[in-house]
Amino acid sequence: MPNEFLVDKSSLLQGVTRYIEKNLINGTFLIHRALLRQLEQESKQGLVTSDIALEEIEKLKELSERYLFAVELVGKENGDTEQELRNYCLERGCNLLTADELTKKMADLLGIGVTFLDPLPEPLTIETFFDESTMSVHLKEDAVPKAKKGKPGDWEFRIIRDTPVTGGEIKKIVSEILNSIRWTKGSFIEIERKGSTIVQLSTYRIVITRPPLSDGWELTATRPVARKKLEDYALNPELVKRLEERAEGILIAGSPGMGKTTFAQALAEYYMKMGKIVKTIESPRDMHLPSDITQYSKNYAEIGELHDILLLSRPDYTVYDEMRNDEDFRLYIDLRLAGIGMIGVVHATTAIDAIHRFLNRVDLGTVPGILDTVLFINKGTVEKVYSLEMTVKVPEGLREADLARPVVQIKDFLNDRVEYEIYVFGEQTMIVPVGRLNLNTLENRITRAISGVIPDAKVKKENGEYVVEIPREGISSFNRKINTKLRKLEKKHGIRIRVKLQDKES
Template sequence: MALRIAGETIYVPDLTALTQGAVSRLIDEGSVSGRIVIHRAILQLLEYNASKGRVVGYAGLEELRRLRQYSDTGIIKLEFTGERLRGFIEDEEQLVGEVNSLIREYAYSVNGVLITGNELQYQVAKSMGIQVVLVKDKERGRLGFEKYFSENTMSVHLKEGVVPVAKIGRPGEWKFVKLSDTPLTRQEIEQMANEIIEATRSRSDAFIEIDRAGSTIVQLGAYRIVITRPPLSDGWEITAVRPLKKLRLEDYNLPPELVKRLNERAEGILIAGAPGMGKTTFAQALAEYYMRMNKVVKTIESPRDMILPPDITQYSKHYADTGELHDILLLSRPDYTVFDEMRNDEDFKLFADLRLAGIGMIGVVHATTPIDAIQRFIGRVELGMIPSIIDTVIFIKNGQIDKVYEVKMTVKLPTGLREAELSRPVIEVKDFLTGELEYEIYTFGEQTIVVPVKKLRGKQGIHEKIIEEIGKIMPEVDVRMENGDIVITLSRQDLKKYNRRIKRLRKLEEKYNIPVRVKVEE
């Protein structure tokens, strides 16, 4: 136990005070001086987090390094006391709670001043009669990485040993720009990473979404930040992405028919597009639009990077498993749920379950073409359920709506087939604005077939011409179209009869670039 000198104040920081960098800040402000005592249980906890590659551990150790420098120059006296925890606790919440309890007990025993950034720790300490300082949110200053952002910067890419670069422009029209001729050092990257983590501890609009060994994902205001470090990456790296502007749905100048559909019929919506094309920006505008229509709207995100009003509750996929999110949304019954960045089987299954339960769903998926967005559900859900889950696909390209599909189920003879007994359930994918059928999806045997009907119809005139020419080469044979190919069915007797003429079919294939297949009946 630290011995008190008459008139001296002993300051005892807890974990949050160190990871926020609050102690050194108070020293710089002149609010804290004298003796600062660090409990060894905190040092143990910081060491544990750093060994797991978590930035929280590094941020706390960096604060201790600053305090050591202050101590070496005589500004403060830094001491360590207490015993390390024995029988290390696996549950991290319980572990942090145990360390907080040890800090409070020590501060009480030496009549010291507890420094904390945790509201609960502050309230408990006050109830025990401990002198305590609650570190308030520091005034927001410009963080180190923000100096690389200008008005038109979409993202900044910082890596040790490499010059900083940025994407400047707008979705679909951007260029890589070097921001300096001097490569960044590891120390500079680590310092910026620590600043970011410290900011998440003191700002209400900042969250550590994911903290793993080797990577940390942070949502800091409008910035989505990914920090990676060895051994996951070959060096420290920070990637920060920021939306250029916030749009309302009215800014997209949507056709009246589409606005009517969004108002009345669209409840299973997919927003698709390539990375960086503006999918999330549109989803954000659509969420606010429904909110203004007095609908209850919630979101599922990871990270929570949508900039939305407080009326819309944003759930983090990282802090709850699929079952918990499923229960919360079913019981709270929102009119619409926006599911941002659907990636794995669990995401698609949750989307499908909630939609089938009657909740309006808006899913954001990566896709290079509009049909790819629908195909990502094939194999994950029963084919016949797809039209019940998805009714509208909106494809975003270069920040604008490029294509809108509507999805329906019908029973018909698929395009290109002729025999009536081949009729089956078919999913029709139509261009919503023109009503033109573009794709058909159906099962054939054990296979799922996705047929580009528009292209197939474009070739129908050629098919008819080829069939006519085949009729001249091989009179009275059975010729039909199957899935875009031309199929000739011959008996054994006809095969002998037309054997020499079959070679002429290959010339037709080369001429028209249409497959011609020959089937021989037994």
């Protein structure tokens, strides 16, 4: 009697037909109706893994005609699929064919015959598209393959093959990727939704989409080309001191592909080497960190679960990569207010845009307690560093003393100059660029408005207003045109300008 093998989903994803073609396994292959029902339901839900498994069954039938072996449809559709497969093997005395370690272990415990498919040592097609300078590969059905080559902030988009990639070719690559997950360390399906699948395959982050979500099969594979240490960034010693001693509410901002996650990774390792307990929250998990740092997946845990785990385990720092929605920001805020050091990574075109995303989620007075250091990453370098402080004052641009109120000052950390002020005016939270209201800047503008006609005029600030002092011999040159310019400056900047004659001593 020939060997009989009842296939499960893992053996189909592993590519049982490859083992048949290499003459590593032969006999009669049995397909259980309960498995077909499961694959049909999952395929209707848009799961890519089920589509791949169904296509493998089709290929198995084609091979049976070429190599003259039998493929039989067996069993009934009732009940749990795994239980149905086990029961059928016990009744018929056939072997359960699997590539899943847990299924093999359970079969051994239950006394069920089992044949385990060990991984085949074959190179992955997706790896052939990469070289040492490739950041990401972009494959789209009926389009030529392209790749980003270079480094964060300094890359080129290049065609890497002249002939378009077909849908069948992408499916084959996807099948290889899914097959290799079980035996490649640090690999897993991070997210599987209707029409999309996100896979972490060792150092590769792979996003797969298919119709109807996309207009054709598409695969994007990203690989980090740079793994930096914090020392490689040549940071200002004062900034390093702040990161070591004071910074506990850190925000890392920047545009996509500029090196935010690479910097966050370097900072996490730096804190670990300082003897700090560091954990990460990622979606998907694509940081490459030492085993001392625990990496949590937001996709495999409820937000409340992560909240409880981190509050109870009390890490010194938690890196929250790719903060996007309200839940992400709320968790960051809650953990920070609980006293846990937080490092958040957000997409933003400017550093102030990143801060703005917190303002509608918390009271103004708590902002400096949540965020104390904001780093803006551009082209792989730290381009801007802000510190946040709370004070009570009359906001710049306002003059009345009774308008004093709590103001969050956003300072350029390296020169301690205030660049923005945040305060509540009426019911609206205002973010005002102080640079435009800077005394020297306004003095220069007022001076330029009058110096062409009265070169010896002087401008200074007294008691919240700007005073233009005109020499007595220049009073005859003061005309309506100059006065109009000064009134426009008043209106534009919300300031007051007063004109007077210079004292004789001046």
